[in-house]
Amino acid sequence: MLPLHCLQQTSLEYRIPASSLERIVQTTKALRKRHPGDAGIGIAGIQPGWLAILRQHGFRTHQLATNDCQNLQAAAWILANNQRIRKAYHHVSGVPGYILKDARYASKVTGVPANVLLAIAWQESDFDPHAVSPKGAQGLMQFIPATWSAYGRGSPFDPKASLIAGGDYLHHLYDDFHNWSLAFAGYNAGGQAVRNYGDQIPPYPQTQAYVPAVLNHYQELQTHLEPVSLDQAQPAPHIIESSPPGQ
Numbered sequence: 375m376l377p378l379h380c381l382q383q384t385s386l387e388y389r390i391p392a393s394s395l396e397r398i399v400q401t402t403k404a405l406r407k408r409h410p411g412d413a414g415i416g417i418a419g420i421q422p423g424w425l426a427i428l429r430q431h432g433f434r435t436h437q438l439a440t441n442d443c444q445n446l447q448a449a450a451w452i453l454a455n456n457q458r459i460r461k462a463y464h465h466v467s468g469v470p471g472y473i474l475k476d477a478r479y480a481s482k483v484t485g486v487p488a489n490v491l492l493a494i495a496w497q498e499s500d501f502d503p504h505a506v507s508p509k510g511a512q513g514l515m516q517f518i519p520a521t522w523s524a525y526g527r528g529s530p531f532d533p534k535a536s537l538i539a540g541g542d543y544l545h546h547l548y549d550d551f552h553n554w555s556l557a558f559a560g561y562n563a564g565g566q567a568v569r570n571y572g573d574q575i576p577p578y579p580q581t582q583a584y585v586p587a588v589l590n591h592y593q594e595l596q597t598h599l600e601p602v603s604l605d606q607a608q609p610a611p612h613i614i615e616s617s618p619p620g621q
């Protein structure tokens with residue numbers, strides 16, 4: 375049980391509302407029940423990728439797993455530094471391990487970097503494999519039925535199948551345009567729309583907002599996962615397999 379004085383002191387020191395800190399603790403606890411290996415370190419679920427940064431700023435990271443108060447203070451420090459880190463902390467720490475595992479597998483099968491797949495999944499569904507949009511797009515990578523019939527196998531609500539189909543589609547778009555921004559635009563608006571506007575991002579407000587959002591997610595993921603420069607992230611050749619292996 376987190377001592378009340380620790381919560382209040384941390385809130386005052388880092389100017390983070392106590393309610394926000396309590397919500398982090400509750401979210402971590404719930405995630406640990408569902409996916410024990412994915413909830414990070416300690417009471418606030420600090421991800422291992424933060425440890426080196428925290429050490430550089432004076433935190434005794436070897437105590438974060440056992441000292442709840444120090445763990446919460448480290449989480450508050452992450453949240454307090456700036457808006458960019460705050461956004462990354464909330465979302466990236468919430469990527470379920472099974473989705474990360476499936477993204478890495480889909481990357482091997484399709485040749486598209488895992489961080490690219492995760493950036494799209496973040497923007498499309500906020501990592502919800504059961505998402506359905508008002509327009510009928512389905513699953514983690516938000517496929518409409520027509521596109522799923524061309525690239526998908528199985529159910530669009532199966533996160534591994536969705537990520538593989540998304541990788542195949544992105545690989546196809548990258549082969550067409552040789553540019554990730556245009557591939558992302560094609561994922562949102564359709565490749566024909568990109569071609570219709572002279573291989574430029576179409577002037578649709580949704581697509582104009584979509585491409586920089588995906589690029590921002592990609593950069594956030596770079597902070598926490600295996601960094602791959604987008605300039606060097608050309609898709610590798612596909613691996614042809616009869617069917618994805620089981621979990």
